[in-house]
Amino acid sequence: MEEIMKILHNIQQDLTQQKRYMKDMEENIKEAINKNIDDKFNQIEIKTNQLEQKIEAQQKTIDFIDKQMRKRNIIFFGVPELEKNYEDLLKVILEVINEKMNVICQNWEIETVARLGKNKGKIRPVVVTMTTTSRKLQILKNKKALENTSMYIKEDYTPAVLQKRKELQGEL
Structure with missing residues (x-):
């Protein structure tokens, strides 16, 4: 056991x-x-x-x-959509700059012009790229010449800058 x-x-x-x-x-x-x-x-x-x-x-x-x-872009708002092609739009923009804003601007000083967005019945803005930044600044200095018209111009800011400006404007 x-x-x-x-x-x-x-x-x-x-x-x-x-x-x-x-x-x-x-x-x-x-x-x-x-x-x-x-x-x-x-x-x-x-x-x-x-x-x-x-x-x-x-x-x-x-x-x-x-x-x-x-950097060299300006956006034109309120420009009537009467153009049929690029050349017509270029002529309209040159007319606005030369005659309404009293800034002498030649064809060669504008690199490109184009409408922004899709045509949905509203007047679309026009982005204008100048050949030099100094010409852009000269045009922006004379933007007050468009005060009594249906048109106005602004700088072409990046979406991030536009958002920041919107936030800061809300604080004012």
């Missing part, structure tokens, strides 16, 4: 030892999995930060290019 008790005691010790061993194995596996997950998460976090920095740099470049493209 004592021998059976001894065997049972040994079996019980073996079971306890195996339970401890299993528990240790379980902890080791959990630690390994958690370490692996942490490593992968850190790698993803580093990559995400790099991509965010890259996107931010690219956005700054895009904003700069957009600003440079608009």
